[in-house]
Amino acid sequence: MIIYLIPSIIGLLSIAIAFFTKTSMLALFTILYPFLYLLDLYARYKRHKLAQPWPAKDKVVLITGASSGIGRSLAHLFAKQGSTLILCARREDALINVANECRDQYGATKVITIKCDVSDEDDVSKLIKTVEDSFNKLDCLILNAGVSMGERFESISDYNIIKTIMDINYFGSTYITYKALNLLKNSKGSRIVVVDSFLGICPVPLRTGYCGSKFALRGFFESLQFEIWEHEIFVVMAYPDVVKTEINDNRLGKTPSRLDMKSAMSSDECANIIYRGVVRGDKEILFVARGEFARLAEGVFPDAWSYLTRKYSWKIVAPSNS
Numbered sequence: 001m002i003i004y005l006i007p008s009i010i011g012l013l014s015i016a017i018a019f020f021t022k023t024s025m026l027a028l029f030t031i032l033y034p035f036l037y038l039l040d041l042y043a044r045y046k047r048h049k050l051a052q053p054w055p056a057k058d059k060v061v062l063i064t065g066a067s068s069g070i071g072r073s074l075a076h077l078f079a080k081q082g083s084t085l086i087l088c089a090r091r092e093d094a095l096i097n098v099a100n101e102c103r104d105q106y107g108a109t110k111v112i113t114i115k116c117d118v119s120d121e122d123d124v125s126k127l128i129k130t131v132e133d134s135f136n137k138l139d140c141l142i143l144n145a146g147v148s149m150g151e152r153f154e155s156i157s158d159y160n161i162i163k164t165i166m167d168i169n170y171f172g173s174t175y176i177t178y179k180a181l182n183l184l185k186n187s188k189g190s191r192i193v194v195v196d197s198f199l200g201i202c203p204v205p206l207r208t209g210y211c212g213s214k215f216a217l218r219g220f221f222e223s224l225q226f227e228i229w230e231h232e233i234f235v236v237m238a239y240p241d242v243v244k245t246e247i248n249d250n251r252l253g254k255t256p257s258r259l260d261m262k263s264a265m266s267s268d269e270c271a272n273i274i275y276r277g278v279v280r281g282d283k284e285i286l287f288v289a290r291g292e293f294a295r296l297a298e299g300v301f302p303d304a305w306s307y308l309t310r311k312y313s314w315k316i317v318a319p320s321n322s
């Protein structure tokens with residue numbers, strides 16, 4: 001009998017603690033939790049109803065950073081479903097290999113590769129012009145191209161590292177969206193998929209420029225979603241945790257330490273999770289429970305969260321030094 005009372009006792013205790021120690025808003029939040037939960041379910045249902053069905057077959061899908069890692073795995077998945085693919089990145093040879101894999105192993109019939117540096121506005125304009133001339137619409141824009149860094153801010157010898165990261169991760173995603181918006185409007189229920197990062201929710205040391213760019217993406221695209229909701233264009237924010245790809249070998253800066261990749265997921269697993277969220281039209285994709293926990297904990301107990309991440313995040317980003 002007592003076992004059934006425990007949740008109620010804990011609940012009442014939480015409300016009392018929240019009321020007396022923190023803020024009355026937190027107590028209110030705790031009381032309203034069941035209603036907010038139901039509202040969340042309702043809002044998700046409404047969004048999914050508007051966003052679905054969205055079969056990937058014959059959809060025109062543009063993937064930036066498709067030459068390796070998550071972008072390459074996403075290209076395979078969409079190829080398997082019969083989408084028309086436009087793949088872009090800077091390394092032309094690697095792109096052509098991915099396009100061949102899409103055709104030979106996954107049965108794609110329409111694949112275009114375009115060499116494009118997303119931080120170069122001319123390249124991006126040409127890319128979007130090609131999509132316009134070829135299809136006059138875009139069903140899915142996947143903003144995946146990205147670079148990372150691994151160095152203390154105080155020790156970087158060239159501040160351009162920070163600028164380069166912003167140019168690729170942030171401006172490389174926002175400018176292409178600016179140019180592609182009319183094409184996205186030409187397709188009902190189109191998607192803008194932002195491959196953000198867990199580090200766009202939870203900052204860690206040695207990644208100042210990277211975390212900054214990923215936090216900025218979230219602000220930009222959450223804001224844009226309000227503006228383009230009326231056109232039924234859906235922004236899908238994806239926040240992957242650590243994924244086994246080339247990104248950490250190519251980190252800018254002095255890349256002082258190896259990451260512990262034991263629990264990292266493969267790029268195929270990551271792409272599968274993103275793909276399912278894209279088809280459903282999810283607002284966001286949080287890959288691991290710690291993503292949800294980080295957001296809750298940081299919002300309610302910012303100092304405690306900062307204390308814990310300060311203590312433990314070094315073990316993640318610099319295991320050999322801690």
Ligand SMILES: NC(=O)c1ccc[n+]([C@@H]2O[C@H](COP(=O)([O-])OP(=O)(O)OC[C@H]3O[C@@H](n4cnc5c(N)ncnc54)[C@H](OP(=O)(O)O)[C@@H]3O)[C@@H](O)[C@H]2O)c1
Pocket residue numbers: 064065066067068069070071088089090091092094116117118119143144145146147168172195196197198239240241242243244245246247248250267
């Ligand atoms: N791996 C992880 O642990 C992880 C975790 C969370 C989020 N993410 C995010 O996932 C995305 C994909 O990264 P990944 O892990 O798959 O790494 P990756 O294998 O290194 O892939 C990065 C891709 O971005 C492309 N790229 C980089 N700079 C570019 C530029 N200026 N213009 C066009 N393309 C460019 C690269 O192609 P080229 O070099 O040929 O241009 C490559 O195809 C990134 O946005 C990253 O921040 C990764």
